[in-house]
Amino acid sequence: MMNKESADIDFVIVGQGLAGSLLAYLLLQKGKRVQIFDAPEIPSSSKVAAGIFNPVTGRKLVKTWMADELFPFLEQFYLALEKELQTKFFHQVLIYRPFPNQEVQEYFKRNVLPENFYDFASLEFENIKYKNLVKSEWGGATTKQSGWVDLKILLDTFRVYFKEKGILIEEKFNPETAISQPYKTIFCEGFQGKFNPFFNYLPFNPVKGEVLDISIDGINLEEIISQGAFVVPLSQNTFRLGATYSWHELDFSPTPQGKKELIEKYHKLMKPDLMVVNHLAGVRPATKDRRPFVGMHPDLQQIGIFNGLGSKGVSLAPYFANQFAEFLVTGKELSSEVNINRFASLYLGAENS
Ligand SMILES: Cc1cc2nc3c(=O)[nH]c(=O)nc-3n(C[C@H](O)[C@H](O)[C@H](O)COP(=O)(O)OP(=O)(O)OC[C@H]3O[C@@H](n4cnc5c(N)ncnc54)[C@H](O)[C@@H]3O)c2cc1C
Structure with missing residues (x-):
């Protein structure tokens, strides 16, 4: 159901x-x-995510894909968005990654690290x-240039923002209704995108x-600790443990197995010691080639997708939402690595077939 005439809409976002x-x-x-459609009965992985952004990964602490472009962009983007929405959700904190054993410690002692390594990390033995x-x-x-975004606060604030503009419809959108419309429909359905009849040919690789x-009593922790698992300080005594x-x-x-594994x-x-206060599960909309899905349907040029953010939505979404918005408005080319x-x-x- 549309609450606006189709001629008054440029884009439907699902x-x-x-x-x-x-x-x-x-x-x-x-x-x-x-006009935005969002179905409260369809779960969202953004509401489960820890929201961490971290420019280095793996045992050898190598820079993640496009870190030099994504990380400066996300910083200025989220800071500006905090001002616009007048809400605090962007937490720039360090991530401490203890060496899991002496071997790893020795690797870092022995190896000459690339010059720019120290731009984003420091070591202690x-x-x-x-x-x-x-x-x-x-x-x-x-590691530096890292932290976490409180996605619950961000999305709740956006919900109010879109509602106040009268553009959010809290209903399930039927993909078939996107055909032959004067406006463009962009599907941002997360894991559900795998079942979208227009895009189910894309190689999704979802990960639960x-x-x-x-809650941990009596500790004062401002940084994220990460090794095998991560512990993110949410508030005074509350932390998110994952994943x-x-x-x-x-x-x-x-699941009970998930809880046991995390503990x-x-x-x-x-x-x-810890005390469990909540337990959540979600499905990361990951892709086989680990790159987002951005762009328009091969035959139906009124229908597009923005999905495949995998386990790095917080780092990828600002840069590629911006790139996609520019493409949709000015036709500026999408990067070939993300274009579907x-x-x-x-x-x-x-x-x-
Ligand atoms: C356990 C876990 C930990 C994670 N930790 C991190 C992390 O630390 N850092 C990080 O960057 N990422 C993390 N992620 C990944 C992150 O959650 C995703 O990259 C990101 O949130 C995906 O956002 P999305 O908007 O694509 O999908 P979602 O957040 O799933 O949103 C999709 C929305 O579309 C709606 N919808 C779907 N179909 C329809 C329809 N037909 N009609 C109407 N509405 C519809 C749903 O209701 C939902 O609101 C984690 C994920 C999980 C599960």
Whole structure:
């Protein structure tokens, strides 16, 4: 159901998770008329995510894909958005990554690291900072340009913002109604995108994940601790502990095994006791080639997709929502690594089978 005449709409955005919210916001900023559909009964992975952004990953702490472009962009983007929405949700904090064993410590002692390594990390070879908290004797790396976005606050604030503009319809959108419309429809459905009849040829590779909200008494922790599991300080005594990865049973139900795994990981990493206060599960909209899905349908040029943010939505969404909004408004080319036209042969194959 539309509450506006179709002629009064430039874009319908399906989904008010992180992807849909940012794209809708940027199109509005460009003076476009937007209508958003979001179905409260369809779960959103943005509401489960820990919201971490971290420019380095892996045991060897290498820079993530496009970190030099994505990280400066996200910083100025979220800071400006905080001002616009008058809400605090962007937390720039360091991530302490204790070395898991002596071997890893020695790797970092021995190897000459690339010159720019120290732009985003520093190393120490003794556990001085977190002696009473962290079970590691070998020191660790502290990464910069990192932190977490409180996605619940951000999305709740956006919900009110879009409602006040009268452009949010809290209903499920039927994809078939997108055909032959005067406006463009962009699907930002997260995991549900896998079942969208226009885009189910794309190689999604969804990954279920679980997190626990925990309380730890009497500790003062401002940084994120991450090794095998992560502990993100949410407020005074509350932390988010995550995350599990499972390619099976792709649903949003927390499981006893997930909880057990997380508590075990916690005890390998941290010294204090914990108390579980909440348990959440979600499905990351990941893709086989680990790159987002951005662009227009090969045959139906009124229908597009912004999806495939995987486990890095917070880092990827600002840059690519901005790129997509520019494409939609001015026709400026999309980067070939994210443009879904890289899967044209899969589409043709599905059509001919
Ligand atoms: C356990 C876990 C931990 C994570 N941790 C991090 C992290 O630390 N850092 C990070 O960057 N990312 C993390 N992620 C990934 C992150 O959640 C995603 O990258 C991102 O939130 C995806 O956003 P989205 O908008 O694409 O999808 P979603 O947030 O799933 O939003 C999709 C929206 O579309 C709506 N919808 C779908 N279909 C329809 C329809 N037909 N009609 C109407 N509405 C519809 C749904 O209701 C939903 O609101 C984590 C994910 C999980 C599960």
